[in-house]
Amino acid sequence: MFQGRNFLKEIDFTKEELNYLVDFSIHLKDLKKRGIPHQYLKGQNIALLFEKTSTRTRAAFTVAANDLGAAPEFLGSNDIQLGKKESVEDTAKVLGSMFDGIEFRGFSQEMVEDLGKYAGVPVWNGLTDAWHPTQMIADFMTLKEEFGELKGKKLVYLGDGRNNVANSLLITGAILGVNITISTPESLFPEQELVDMAKKYAEESGSVIEITTETAEAVKDADALYTDVWVSMGEEDKFEERVNLLKPYQINKELTNHIEGDWILLHCLPAFHDTETLYGKDILERFGIGEMEVTDEVFRGPQARQFQQAENRMHSIKAIMAVTNGNLFIPKV
Incomplete structure (x- = not known):
């Protein structure tokens, strides 16, 4: 087989x-x-x-x-x-x-x-x-370890909705019956062809697929929040544009306060949550920000499962x- x-x-x-x-x-x-x-x-x-x-x-x-x-x-x-x-x-x-x-x-x-x-x-x-695809098996494995099941769980991805991780989460979640919300600026919505494919799988699995620009409403009943770097490898020329565009989609304490119930944080890493790297210091100097897609407080918080996910x-x-x-x-x- x-x-x-x-x-x-x-x-x-x-x-x-x-x-x-x-x-x-x-x-x-x-x-x-x-x-x-x-x-x-x-x-x-x-x-x-x-x-x-x-x-x-x-x-x-x-x-x-x-x-x-x-x-x-x-x-x-x-x-x-x-x-x-x-x-x-x-x-x-x-x-x-x-x-x-x-x-x-x-x-x-x-x-x-x-x-x-x-x-x-x-x-x-x-x-x-x-x-x-190999990342997806680890991600949904982590979700199952934490909650004991996958079907009906809600995973909310915040950030660049067009990258490979967002693509794979959308499709894999739809296949497995996991409710997937992509929270991203409209200019970074996943390709419509991909969304249509996800919705077709969702009809069979019972999954709910949502693509939205909202953040607080999107995360309210989340079981997992997932984020990724704002600028993918090979897109470094778009850094300033992405930073300005995605600031409202940062996972921070203010956002997570909207979640009702238990939840976990997932991140495929590396994460830019502080300035303890040359990259982080450069971003701080150029753009005046010391945290990007997730704040250090949330990254080190009790809901963080990114290192379990990495293993x-x-x-x-x-x-x-x-x-x-x-x-x-x-x-x-």
């Missing part, structure tokens, strides 16, 4: 399959915590292709591969000729002949789709400009790699 398949975007999988991945991730986390070996990929070699830099994705794939008994090999943008001196097709065929699985983190969704088409081994999307990247990536390349017996789901 899963064996030999690529993991390139959420819409390639059913609600039952995505739920299985969430549950299997929780199971593998339990095995890891109890020190029980689970080397489903013993003897395999895994290629990690990175056009975009990363902390969590690289660390998660590396540790996951090692835990599964596989040997990971990192190939950065200076190590590969992908689409430069060698076509994606040719590169995919070469790497597929040497490695048992390939991870790709970069800009183009078309590139990862082509890798999946020609490699002959499972290809996993670590992030593209369009989708962030879950490794457990969920391990689950994805194991089911697609581990020859596991999985009854039809």
Whole structure:
């Protein structure tokens, strides 16, 4: 059912399959915590292709591969000729002949789709400009750990509504029956085609999809607030525009006071919540702000689950790699 398949975007999988991945991730986390070996990929070699830099994705794939008994090999943008001196097709065929699985983190969704088409081994999307599917399994895993179920829970995303994280949350939530609200300026609304797709999935799952410019009303009955950086990698020239546009969408104490009931904070990281980085100091100097998408008070508050969420990247990536390349017996789901 899963064996030999690529993991390139959420819409390639059913609600039952995505739920299985969430549950299997929780199971593998339990095995890891109890020190029980689970080397489903013993003897395999895994290629990690990175056009975009990363902390969590690289660390998660590396540790996951090692835990599964596989040997990971990192190939950065200076190590590969992908689409430069060698076509994606040719590169995919070469790497597929040497490695048992390939991870790709970069800009183009078309590139990862082509890798999946020609490699002959499972290809996993670590992030593209369009989708962030491995992040989603970790995110909804965290939500399930906290609340015990997914269906009917409400997740509110505040910030840039057109980036890969917002896209993936919208679609994955709709598939799984999670109510998704995207709170963003009208100029940053998700593409209508994507919203229509989400609403179609929502009709089947019972999910409620909302795209709004409101903030206080949007978060009132939220179970989770989610945010991301205001400026995605490759869009640095839009920094001043985004800062001015998204200030009203900052997650701060004033906003969270509108929430009735228990809730958690999610963030795929890195987060710009203080000035303890060179980046943060530069933003303070240029724009006079020391906190961006989330305030330090909320980031360090009792509802914060972003570091649990970050750890879950490794457990969920391990689950994805194991089911697609581990020859596991999985009854039809």
